Amino acid sequence: MIILALDALDLDLVKKFESKTLMQNEYGQTDISDFNLERTVVLWASFLTGRNMEARIPLKTQWEFKLPTEETFLHFSKTFKAIDFPAFSFKQNHAEERKFLKNYFDEKSAIEEYETAVWKIHEENKTEFLASIGNYNLVMGYFNLADAIGHLSFGVVNKMKDVYNTLEELAKETKNSDDFTLVISDHGMKAIGRYGDHTKNGFYSANRELGLNLPKITDFYNTIRSLQNAT
């Protein structure tokens, strides 16, 4: 099983840039309106556990929050690899990215410094993700490119096109796998001028028919569990 966790991937842009591979066989939006705030760590933790984790994860320490494997669907997988996954194996180098983000708003650094840090993490995760496919029962890769670039440049069409094309290429690399492949985002994004703000609708797609209709992010827990049992 392959899970491509793409932070802030938005259905409208997937359609706009005709990212066909990201769409797979079945695709649609998810509904996260049960959550007060569209917090990345909370949403991914909820995806992993099948429960709304909003009350359990404090804002201040959210980036350090880690779930034990037993609480997640990973527990049911014989072997797994979770790359840079929020609330589970989130890497420390995102702190540098957030530092540049703050510096940008404090007008201490240019947008390019922030974007360089974002792309660097993406490339590192991509290498690790692609090398892991085929070696584990479940490979789960987290990529925050659409979210991180989108926050400062969602209104910049060419930049977002680059991001979506990059993610489309990444999805193509997994396309030939016989494994069940789920592409999922935590939330969507909308433009605030040049900037991008979270929306209450994420994205999902699967390479086989799941028959879902506006699922909640917590609904995938059971789907993944049942598929793990079946394999």
Added chain:
Amino acid sequence: MAESEAVKQHLHELERKSIALLREAKAQFKSIACLWSTGKDSTATMWLCKRAFFGKIPFPVIHIDTGYKFPEIYEFRDKIAKEWGLNLVIAKNEEALDQGMSPKKGRLDCCTLLKTEALKNLLQKEKYDALILAIRRDEHGIRAKERYYSPRDEQFRWNYADQAAELWDLYVKPSEDFSHMRIHPILHWTELNVWQYVQQENLPINSLYFAKDGKRYRSLGCMPCTVPIPSEANTIEKIVQELETSRTPERAGRSQDKEKAYMMQKLRSLGYM
């Protein structure tokens, strides 16, 4: 020294440095032009150019016409261009306008096509090697990093991390690695200095700056993206007084700045910062 005398003295010092810079640039570059938005800063800069070159501006004056500017801007531009005998060159991206580009299609894309691309096209055609711009360090944090001589590549990129030190009023033109040079003769001025200078020199000024029905424009941009600020200042004297006590940023009426403030607040609430 009386306060008014101190202001006069300070403005004289600012003016002296700006004029020296303009003359230096004119001597160093083959094909130079000046950008003029018709706002207070670029109009004051044009006045400095007149001062520097004995009443006549010896290079083209470029106005970037996005097609979305206030009618008062076009009116003021044409009037002053005639009175001051300017060699006015209009940079306009007609192709993008014909294709329907507008702020509704995304403000940044609109700015990129109607401002940046319009200027790029003109530069490519006219081969200017230096542009005079009326930016000031106190306008914006990023502008505070600027130098008086600021090189740009063909894509207008600015490598702020690799800039020459400008010590002892020495402004050096690099021998290579730049497409055109940006010259910033009023970089060291503040918004208040500009208005004091406008007052002192009795410069013509766009009527949009003066309060009407309790509002005035503090910074001029395109119509859809600029909003007036609450103000009763309907004369230059009152604007100067207002600025001496104001704590509101100059560009508070620009949409992009408001969006940035919103986004910063939202990202904080989400725990990003």
